[in-house]
Structure formats: structure tokens, C-alpha cells
Amino acid sequence: MITFYPGPSKIYPQVAEYLQDAVKEGILSQNHRSQAFMDMLKECISLFKQKLNIPTDYQVYFTSSATECWEIVAQSFTAKGSLHIYNGAFGQKWFDYNRKMAGDSAFDISFDYEDTIPILETDTSKYDILCITQNETSNATQVDVNQIPMAEDALIAFDVTSSIGGIELNWTKGDIWLASVQKCLGLPAGLGVMVCSPRALQHARTVGERKHYNSFLFIHENFEKFQTPYTPNVLAIYLLKRVMEQVADIDVISAKLKARNLDFCRFIEEKTIWKLLIDNESVRSDTVIAIEGVSEAIKDIKQKAKEAGITLGNGYGNWKETTFRIANFPAIEDWEFEALKTCLV
CATH class of the missing domain: 3.40.640.10 (Type I PLP-dependent aspartate aminotransferase-like (Major domain))
Structure with a gap:
């Protein structure tokens, strides 16, 4: 999983x-x-x-x-x-x-x-x-x-x-x-x-x-x-x-997470079905990514991800039905992000 x-x-x-x-x-x-x-x-x-x-x-x-x-x-x-x-x-x-x-x-x-x-x-x-x-x-x-x-x-x-x-x-x-x-x-x-x-x-x-x-x-x-x-x-x-x-020193970990966050956000921005919840890039979190879509598409992607053995984070509060969230934490490996990208295509 x-x-x-x-x-x-x-x-x-x-x-x-x-x-x-x-x-x-x-x-x-x-x-x-x-x-x-x-x-x-x-x-x-x-x-x-x-x-x-x-x-x-x-x-x-x-x-x-x-x-x-x-x-x-x-x-x-x-x-x-x-x-x-x-x-x-x-x-x-x-x-x-x-x-x-x-x-x-x-x-x-x-x-x-x-x-x-x-x-x-x-x-x-x-x-x-x-x-x-x-x-x-x-x-x-x-x-x-x-x-x-x-x-x-x-x-x-x-x-x-x-x-x-x-x-x-x-x-x-x-x-x-x-x-x-x-x-x-x-x-x-x-x-x-x-x-x-x-x-x-x-x-x-x-x-x-x-x-x-x-x-x-x-x-x-x-x-x-x-x-x-x-x-x-x-x-x-x-x-x-x-x-x-x-673990490595924090400057090494931080640089890796920031680069991976940027890469994944660019990936999402290229998709017509999804958009990033936060438009202002200067205030986006480096470690949590919120992705927005219509409620039916959110429901479908959660099911598709589940069938692929991937757990997505739920949306929170007002965005519960129209977003899902992605953790960009150090324990998560690059190949897992690549698997997620495949699922989101």
C-alpha cells in the first residue's frame, strides 16, 4: 500500500x-x-x-x-x-x-x-x-x-x-x-x-x-x-x-522536497481535469499539496487510486468533496510519486 x-x-x-x-x-x-x-x-x-x-x-x-x-x-x-x-x-x-x-x-x-x-x-x-x-x-x-x-x-x-x-x-x-x-x-x-x-x-x-x-x-x-x-x-x-x-541533514532533505513539490505541481498544472487549490505559488506548502476538481472526478480518482493500492488524503472542511491532498514527506519515495502520476493521467 x-x-x-x-x-x-x-x-x-x-x-x-x-x-x-x-x-x-x-x-x-x-x-x-x-x-x-x-x-x-x-x-x-x-x-x-x-x-x-x-x-x-x-x-x-x-x-x-x-x-x-x-x-x-x-x-x-x-x-x-x-x-x-x-x-x-x-x-x-x-x-x-x-x-x-x-x-x-x-x-x-x-x-x-x-x-x-x-x-x-x-x-x-x-x-x-x-x-x-x-x-x-x-x-x-x-x-x-x-x-x-x-x-x-x-x-x-x-x-x-x-x-x-x-x-x-x-x-x-x-x-x-x-x-x-x-x-x-x-x-x-x-x-x-x-x-x-x-x-x-x-x-x-x-x-x-x-x-x-x-x-x-x-x-x-x-x-x-x-x-x-x-x-x-x-x-x-x-x-x-x-x-x-x-536521515540526512535538513538542508539536503528540504532541497529534495522543494524540488519534488515543484515537479509535481507542474505535472498537475498540465492536466485539464485537475488544478491546484492554491493559485498563489508563494504561499503553497512545500509538504502538503491540495488538488481541486469537480466532486464526481474526486470520487472517481479516489476509487481508482484505491484499486491501484494508493491512499490519497481527503479534502478538508469546505473542500472535503472537491479536493484531495497529497503528502510530500521525506519517507515517501520518488517512485511512489511516479506511481501516483500514472494513476492521475
Whole structure:
């Protein structure tokens, strides 16, 4: 089965071997206060920062999911308020979640999915944090983080769930980066990641929130010892370490995905039956491609693909019946894209 579903998506085939190794090495039977676990966690973080070119003074933490990271941002970094800037369903979900937790101190600005993110003209001093979905999977758009000026009075948090491990990111343009591993990192769902700047850590100390099992300061103090505040997903951390040992540096991966995205988009543009959902090439996602057609053609291509052993991603929200989505993640191989092209002819 070939899957282009945009998350959870295809895992690296080597994961099957790594699972067996985890059992043989006995790491799954070690408690999370053991030296064996701490050594493994330390190595995983070191490899993760090295392969993704994360600055040495930025810290990496593991959680259960990107959704838990939303919660941590709301509880531990937000005293005055948060501003959410989004153009799609997942950015809005992040806002809705913060609104449930923070009430009227969560604010939002929406923009059209064909537009670049607006440059803020509002006073950011009344917010602790600006929350931006860097890669909006629902409509296959992305934000160029280099276009966003740093805010002196507020942290910037990026949700990079659909791009981390696939696209080279300028980490210095944000203070909090959050994601899950089930997309470009080629792993099963069940592990979240936070990457935080020194400024984020200092702000968390100023807020001083310590009411929850996953309060950020509690997490940080444990990770300083290469431990976790609660029993972690040891297997997922081990698998991430093994994948980081295997993959190329992020600049190599990013160049390949961008080239493949461009090639496939040109292929679609040559077809009269299909069109790309996003006309504005400057805001198209590099890792998720949304293809539009009449509802009957969408239904037919899904069935044709299924018969060929290919799983396509469904459309999302308003485009559920008139689009399908394609993941352009590192674990997906070039020959699989060629098989998809054959199916779409």
C-alpha cells in the first residue's frame, strides 16, 4: 500500500527493524529515571538538534502531542493574552483551544488563504505570545517565517507539525516551535516536540506557572537532568533517535522536497481535469499539496487510486468533496510519486 495521507502518514520502513532493536536492547524495560534512559534521551536530543540545525542555546522537549503543546503554551506562557493569526482550520482550532482555557484574553486575526500573512500594525505589548500555524494542512498553505518581524514585547510560537523534519526552518525567527512526529519525521503518532528559545524560557520563569503536571517549568527542570516529569513514550523517543541517525541533514532533505513539490505541481498544472487549490505559488506548502476538481472526478480518482493500492488524503472542511491532498514527506519515495502520476493521467 502506498499512502499519501497527510498525517498520520507513511513511516520510514526501517522503523520495523528499530522496533525489534528496542526490544532486544532492553530500553523498553528501563524506567525513565534510569541512566540508560537518560543517556538515550540525551543522545536523541543531541541528534535532533544536529540534524535539524537547531541553535545550541535552544532547548528541545518531548510531550505527548502537538495538542498538548498548545495546552502548555496557554498555561505556562500566557499571562496577559495571546494573539492567533491564521488562514485555516488548524490555526483556528489552536485559537479555539486557547479561548476555552484563557477566555477573553485570547484574540485572533484571520487572513485569506491566498494571501501572505499580514504584517502586524497592532500593539503587541498587550500579548504574551503570537501564535502562528506555519504549515496549514487543511488548505495546503505555508507561512514564510522570514517575513515575520520579531516582536519586542511578545514571544512568537509556530505550529510546525506538517513541516518539521521536512523543511529547513529559521529557528531564530521564533521562540516556541511545536509539532508532532507523525508527518515529516516518518514515525507513528504519539510523541510531541517543543523547541524553545532562551527568551521563551525566561518568559516562562517570569510567568511562574506551576499548577499542572505538564507546566513548562516542571518539564524544563526535568529535561535539564535528561529526565521527564511523567512517564514518557520511551519507544517513540527511541525510534526518533534511530530515525535521526538515519536521515540526512535538513538542508539536503528540504532541497529534495522543494524540488519534488515543484515537479509535481507542474505535472498537475498540465492536466485539464485537475488544478491546484492554491493559485498563489508563494504561499503553497512545500509538504502538503491540495488538488481541486469537480466532486464526481474526486470520487472517481479516489476509487481508482484505491484499486491501484494508493491512499490519497481527503479534502478538508469546505473542500472535503472537491479536493484531495497529497503528502510530500521525506519517507515517501520518488517512485511512489511516479506511481501516483500514472494513476492521475
